[in-house]
Amino acid sequence: MELRPRSFAGQLKADQLNSLIDALLDQGYRVIAPVKRDAAITLAEIRTSESLPQGWGDEQQPGSFRLTDRGDTEYFGFAVGAGSFKQYLFPSRRKLLDIDRHDMSMTKVEDTEKPLAFLGARACDLDAIAIQDRVFMGSDFVDPFYAKRRNECIIIAVNCHRPSSTCFCTDAGKGPECRSGFDVALTEVGVDDDHRFLVETGSEKGTALVNNLDLEATTEADDAARQEIIDRAVAAMQPALPDTDIPALLKAATESPRWESIAERCLNCANCTLSCPTCFCSGIEDVTDLDGTHAERWQTWSSCFTMDHSYIHGGSIRRIGASRYRQWLTHKMSFWVDQFGMSGCTGCGRCVTWCPVGIDIREELRGFAGDALEATTNEEATA
Amino acid sequence: MEVRTNNAPVRARPKVAVFKFASCDGCQLSLLDCEDELLAVAEAIQIAYFPEATRAVIDGPYDISLIEGSITTLHDAERIHEIRKQTKTLITIGACATAGGIQALRNYSNVNEFVNVVYAHPEYISTLRTSTPISDHVKVDFELNGCPINKAQLIELISATLNNRRPLIKAHSVCIECKSRGTTCVMVSKGEACLGPVTHAGCNALCPSYHRGCFGCYGPNETPNTASIAERFSILGLTSAEITRLFRLFTTESEAFRDESRKHANGS
Ligand code: SF4
Ligand code: SF4
Ligand code: SF4
Numbered sequence: 001m002e003l004r005p006r007s008f009a010g011q012l013k014a015d016q017l018n019s020l021i022d023a024l025l026d027q028g029y030r031v032i033a034p035v036k037r038d039a040a041i042t043l044a045e046i047r048t049s050e051s052l053p054q055g056w057g058d059e060q061q062p063g064s065f066r067l068t069d070r071g072d073t074e075y076f077g078f079a080v081g082a083g084s085f086k087q088y089l090f091p092s093r094r095k096l097l098d099i100d101r102h103d104m105s106m107t108k109v110e111d112t113e114k115p116l117a118f119l120g121a122r123a124c125d126l127d128a129i130a131i132q133d134r135v136f137m138g139s140d141f142v143d144p145f146y147a148k149r150r151n152e153c154i155i156i157a158v159n160c161h162r163p164s165s166t167c168f169c170t171d172a173g174k175g176p177e178c179r180s181g182f183d184v185a186l187t188e189v190g191v192d193d194d195h196r197f198l199v200e201t202g203s204e205k206g207t208a209l210v211n212n213l214d215l216e217a218t219t220e221a222d223d224a225a226r227q228e229i230i231d232r233a234v235a236a237m238q239p240a241l242p243d244t245d246i247p248a249l250l251k252a253a254t255e256s257p258r259w260e261s262i263a264e265r266c267l268n269c270a271n272c273t274l275s276c277p278t279c280f281c282s283g284i285e286d287v288t289d290l291d292g293t294h295a296e297r298w299q300t301w302s303s304c305f306t307m308d309h310s311y312i313h314g315g316s317i318r319r320i321g322a323s324r325y326r327q328w329l330t331h332k333m334s335f336w337v338d339q340f341g342m343s344g345c346t347g348c349g350r351c352v353t354w355c356p357v358g359i360d361i362r363e364e365l366r367g368f369a370g371d372a373l374e375a376t377t378n379e380e381a382t383a
Numbered sequence: 384m385e386v387r388t389n390n391a392p393v394r395a396r397p398k399v400a401v402f403k404f405a406s407c408d409g410c411q412l413s414l415l416d417c418e419d420e421l422l423a424v425a426e427a428i429q430i431a432y433f434p435e436a437t438r439a440v441i442d443g444p445y446d447i448s449l450i451e452g453s454i455t456t457l458h459d460a461e462r463i464h465e466i467r468k469q470t471k472t473l474i475t476i477g478a479c480a481t482a483g484g485i486q487a488l489r490n491y492s493n494v495n496e497f498v499n500v501v502y503a504h505p506e507y508i509s510t511l512r513t514s515t516p517i518s519d520h521v522k523v524d525f526e527l528n529g530c531p532i533n534k535a536q537l538i539e540l541i542s543a544t545l546n547n548r549r550p551l552i553k554a555h556s557v558c559i560e561c562k563s564r565g566t567t568c569v570m571v572s573k574g575e576a577c578l579g580p581v582t583h584a585g586c587n588a589l590c591p592s593y594h595r596g597c598f599g600c601y602g603p604n605e606t607p608n609t610a611s612i613a614e615r616f617s618i619l620g621l622t623s624a625e626i627t628r629l630f631r632l633f634t635t636e637s638e639a640f641r642d643e644s645r646k647h648a649n650g651s
Binding site for chain 1: 572
């Protein structure tokens with residue numbers, strides 16, 4: 001890969017990582033970063049670098065996530081964990097309105113959270129946030145809650161160099177290199193001898209933040225060190241998606257019997273959609289209290305794998321598993337492009353790892369491509 | 384009829400009765416357990432029959448009957464028809480009433496053998512061969528799942544019924560509750576068997592939040608693909624006997640779990 005000249009803002013010694021976190025805390029941010037919790041790496045609010053999953057890695061397969069104890073001092077030596085930054089910008093549940101019969105009032109519930117700082121976002125996370133920006137803020141109908149949190153947040157990305165077997169951002173997304181969408185991007189290098197972070201900035205907000213830090217100058221060799229990290233990540237990923245026009249492939253496959261065969265395995269559990277950092281469906285729920293004087297309106301995550309999702313007057317439209325799975329895959333990979341001008345998939349692999357039965361969208365897409373190829377070959381043979 | 388302050392809608396206090404069949408009482412006690420809401424509940428409804436709470440009895444007919452427990456005796460099989468006749472809206476609460484309860488394990492064996500082993504005077508025991516859910520006997524208007532039921536759902540159900548709206552009780556998977564509260568999946572991260580993907584939500588993913596697989600207390604969800612999850616359990620190393628046992632717990636008499644359990648049980 002061609003070496004691009006970088007302009008680093010400087011470098012931060014690994015033992016100074018807390019100065020970055022402290023700067024964020026001082027500016028009033030809630031810092032959200034990867035932590036080791038339960039048997040996985042997941043996101044949580046942190047106040048010190050000691051909470052980061054230092055030395056921990058991951059081994060991911062379809063339907064399986066295992067922590068690995070590398071025992072080194074690397075802070076960000078894993079791919080992506082359970083959960084995603086989506087749960088902070090677009091929470092699973094939030095109250096929209098309080099409605100009171102007593103004074104016949106309706107009160108909008110305002111967001112009182114502190115601004116968010118996302119530490120450790122990967123290229124696929126940046127990609128996912130850009131996709132949700134398009135969904136929630138990219139039209140005339142802006143979601144004010146999302147927009148507020150998004151505009152206030154600061155993103156400290158970290159280049160990825162240990163993709164897991166479920167990652168395919170080189171195929172589906174723009175990864176693994178963090179190119180845009182961050183305020184600050186870090187590259188963790190020299191874990192064994194000279195452990196430090198190479199610092200780049202991507203916005204004024206980012207520049208202002210790192211200006212407060214005690215950064216040391218980088219050397220010319222650091223360009224290569226950064227590039228080596230990116231190259232390693234690229235090399236670790238296998239081509240995963242069929243080399244074809246996937247949106248068109250899926251549009252032509254709406255009546256394929258393959259949907260049925262996937263539905264035999266699919267549990268309709270919705271883990272794929274809720275783990276996916278771009279899925280954006282929500283439902284609106286109203287609740288009343290016992291005497292009917294107070295009501296509340298809530299927004300909650302929703303999934304196309306539930307019967308409620310397609311419920312309209314008198315019943316659900318997508319009654320069989322095949323049609324529910326088809327909705328998920330065709331929307332994500334095909335109709336999303338018509339709707340938003342971009343694919344809904346970043347290649348983060350979460351839907352593959354967190355599917356309890358290990359249904360792998362890469363494999364299914366290869367299956368559809370194989371079917372299409374077979375059909376054309378047969379047509380040619382009979383022609 | 385009663386006039387309310389606070390602009391509250393004026394409405395009659397419905398007559399509510401609570402009946403017990405074969406069960407442990409845990410579900411009806413959830414009603415008494417609603418400490419914060421108990422007064423509001425008592426104000427909103429008229430308790431007509433609830434032996435666990437009051438000795439006062441108001442005769443039927445009842446607007447709402449809450450039924451706990453399964454049918455295990457001939458006497459109960461007749462009693463439930465009487466209650467149905469006296470009831471406008473019949474709601475079953477808990478795994479026993481909705482899916483036969485843990486006592487439905489007898490359905491896979493010979494109950495007389497148990498009776499002979501357990502009781503000093505088996506001749507005093509008169510029981511049916513099976514334990515069956517209420518819906519096997521009479522029309523049920525709403526089933527509230529759980530072992531025990533979740534009291535917040537019970538309040539929601541009462542409140543929805545009083546306000547003439549659809550209760551906000553989701554029939555989707557427990558997994559949605561895991562993901563919504565940020566619980567890491569135990570099946571994926573630890574390879575532990577979990578019935579959550581085929582189980583009805585309602586407990587807010589209680590067991591997974593304590594790092595263990597779901598036992599299926601809330602019974603099958605709206606679209607349970609039990610065959611696929613059983614296949615996964617065997618890949619995770621469970622034996623047929625273990626898979627059978629997993630499906631044979633508190634909601635074993637639900638169709639989906641019963642049928643799946645039979646597929647893995649030797650010779651049955
Ligand atoms: S579809 Fe799967 S791989 Fe693509 S962004 Fe969503 S979770 Fe990641
Ligand atoms: S594809 Fe997997 S995660 Fe998604 S609903 Fe089906 S079984 Fe659940
Ligand atoms: S722990 Fe169980 S209920 Fe929760 S997501 Fe995993 S499979 Fe579903």
